[in-house]
Amino acid sequence: MKLEIFHQTIYTYKESVEDSVNEIRLTPRTDSRQSCVKHLLTIAPDTELFSYQDYFGNVAHAFTVNKPHRELVIKSHSLVVTHETDQNVYNLLPLKKEKEIIKSEPFQNTFAEYLNGTSYTFITEEIKKYAATLPDVESSGSVYQLLRDISETIYSSFIYDPNATHVHTTVEETVKLRRGVCQDFAHLMSAVCRIKGIPSRYISGYHFIGDLQGGHADYNQASHAWVEAYVPGIGWVGFDPTNNGLIDWRYVKVGHGRDYRDIVPVKGIYKGTAKQTLSVEVDVKVVKDE
Template structure:
């Protein structure tokens, strides 16, 4: 697909503020599944941008607005070409020659621990509680009581992750009013409902509890043609998971939507959890009374 994406973030303050320092993680990564052909970023009040790569390899644009202002507008436009997701058959073909036991055993090796340390540790959003451990252990067979850990079963890492993603979709209800941007995995368990950010954090916590490296992905999901129009913010801005599968590498899973993560998805970046990949974040000097408006539009412009 050839997707045109616009993302507009606007802050309005009750009083003039100064010394606004901001970071933007709004540049799509270029990898084997997608290519960003062009991007423009406009900031009002006008401010020079400088860019760098953060620890995780995400492209960051930073800027400062020092003069007094009552409004801050950040608009980015981009064109991204995406490819379809590998089929289940193609994924399985890469796993030929390695047994499930060998895959799980490699994840317990010193090499895996050193290579993926930051994606195996708990964070504030992905605390590994008893609920998380029980949910993860039962992912392959939810009808089994006292299920042994996934790594002790003869199920491949890939199949276990797919089962885990599917179980989250079936047992937790999507509800934009149930959680906030600060909701943790343990809090979401109590409500049994949440949004893509919550489901991604839950899957990450479960994967890490079984020794599977997992990371949080921020991006866009094109669904406009499925709903008769362009997607709004809640539909287009999206979060999903990448987990490391021995032999295959980093594989994408969406615990919110059943479709494979393929040509409808545009990745902005990844991190340990949401905190590492906030699209727009900053600090300023002045009133705490502000109003935020975010609009996202994703369109297929492929001829």
């Protein structure tokens, strides 16, 4: 499927600011399930963009606006073709072999950064207690099925509430509140996976919801977040605990990291007033070939 994505971020300042230094991650990745065929970034005031790949292989851009300005506008326009790839989920390894792999030292060393807690997914006793209430690999019968069970449990037992949390909410706070948004649920699923010995990474991207009604779909969010977890014998598999689904043609991945901090879409610093307003608009639509 071909998806067109417009993402606009506008910072408006009460007074003129200057020396604005920024880093953005808005370029969709190209991998086995999607191809970014077009991506255009425009910045106002006009400035030079520098692009590079970060540690996780995400495309990042940096720019500086030195002259005084009252408004900063960042526009991203992407065209992405998504593919329905067979993740070969029915060709699983025997449970005994899966357990041997995830407990092995080479496996744990390879995926160490996706097995440890972070500032968002810090593993506390409360999180361990919560994880203990969820299925384990023995009761689920396989790593893949365990991941589906974890995703479904979070979906069914937490309330989607965009007013309950903020961008810095940790998984311990989410468990106490029993509500949150896609970022919170992705962090929570990642934490639970890591406790159970399954590498998990946080995904930032977009979700086409133009023809969906009901559920936890957020029609006003700037972007979407979900999880990729590593299944022995298969590789990285995507799960969306916010909408209780696997990742299909509707999802466009921008980047991955250990948590939100690794792949913030737009971040920066500037010199001047602290009084500012932020406006974010996103439009994702299907493009029909003529």
